[in-house]
Amino acid sequence: MTLKKLFTEYSEALQGLYSKNEAETLTTWLFEEILGKKRTDILRDEPIEQLPEALENAMEQLLSGTPVQYILGFAPFYGREFFVSPAVLIPRNETEELVHLIIKENQKMGVRLLDIGTGSGCISITLALEMNETIVYAVDVSEEALELAIKNASKLKASVAFEKLDILNDEIPFHDLDIVVSNPPYVRYSEKKNMHRNVLDHEPHLALFVFDEDPLLFYRVIAEKAKKVLKPGGKLYFEINEALGKDIQKLLESLGYSQVRVLKDLNDKERIAVGIYESN
Numbered sequence: 001m002t003l004k005k006l007f008t009e010y011s012e013a014l015q016g017l018y019s020k021n022e023a024e025t026l027t028t029w030l031f032e033e034i035l036g037k038k039r040t041d042i043l044r045d046e047p048i049e050q051l052p053e054a055l056e057n058a059m060e061q062l063l064s065g066t067p068v069q070y071i072l073g074f075a076p077f078y079g080r081e082f083f084v085s086p087a088v089l090i091p092r093n094e095t096e097e098l099v100h101l102i103i104k105e106n107q108k109m110g111v112r113l114l115d116i117g118t119g120s121g122c123i124s125i126t127l128a129l130e131m132n133e134t135i136v137y138a139v140d141v142s143e144e145a146l147e148l149a150i151k152n153a154s155k156l157k158a159s160v161a162f163e164k165l166d167i168l169n170d171e172i173p174f175h176d177l178d179i180v181v182s183n184p185p186y187v188r189y190s191e192k193k194n195m196h197r198n199v200l201d202h203e204p205h206l207a208l209f210v211f212d213e214d215p216l217l218f219y220r221v222i223a224e225k226a227k228k229v230l231k232p233g234g235k236l237y238f239e240i241n242e243a244l245g246k247d248i249q250k251l252l253e254s255l256g257y258s259q260v261r262v263l264k265d266l267n268d269k270e271r272i273a274v275g276i277y278e279s280n
């Protein structure tokens, strides 16, 4: 067997589930991480004596639809690697855009910031590392998610205070915040049918879904509670459902936030909402 032959075999098998491009990218990723082989090694068509069991297991899981990030146990985010498990959402590119905007718009030192629904900790940890002497708090209702976020903060040497909190039922125990950020669950159950099986079957539904009857539940509760803990002039940043930009804009304005913006991501989808709390 040679690397090239195996590569072709694996990427063709994956084409039942993924596009040709995705299948090749996934196979390359597995070869790099498990065999330590680069694309150039594949092209050079190196011989391989024996297939490692880890590679065969990983391929089996990929074919059953498990996302590659859960198989390998990590995912890239804003230039770093985060541990992930099925207890947390796999960090997304659009969330990197939200983080990038916050960094760009908040350059002063000593910003006090809270991330609600932190999951893997990708938002809070990245902001703690990229911003100037920030004081960062992060909460989630899921204990398993918090355990993983703490592991990520420790690996990446980020200072973040994590706490278990159910934002729908608990009050926010922090105060004088400059920024509240959240990427809350925002996919309506009715949108399930448009989703890829590997997301539906493997990513945590607690992180993804809201009831159709009240898709803005998290936005409303967070925006209301944030008003009590933001400093005057403090900012609220949300990642949003692309279909609900106008509704979220109206919601934030009706709750008294000013200079409300809904921004598009690189794919031209409305994905970010920002509002400023000017005080009552």
Ligand SMILES: C[S@@+](CC[C@H](N)C(=O)[O-])C[C@H]1O[C@@H](n2cnc3c(N)ncnc32)[C@H](O)[C@@H]1O
Pocket: 088, 089, 090, 091, 092, 095, 116, 117, 118, 119, 120, 121, 122, 123, 139, 140, 141, 142, 145, 165, 166, 167, 168, 169, 183, 184, 185, 186, 206, 207, 208
């Ligand atoms: C869309 S995921 C975002 C995860 C991570 N911040 C990211 O951007 O990749 C939403 C997160 O909200 C958490 N969550 C769901 N319900 C919650 C609640 N009632 N209170 C606090 N967090 C909640 C989930 O556990 C999940 O980690």
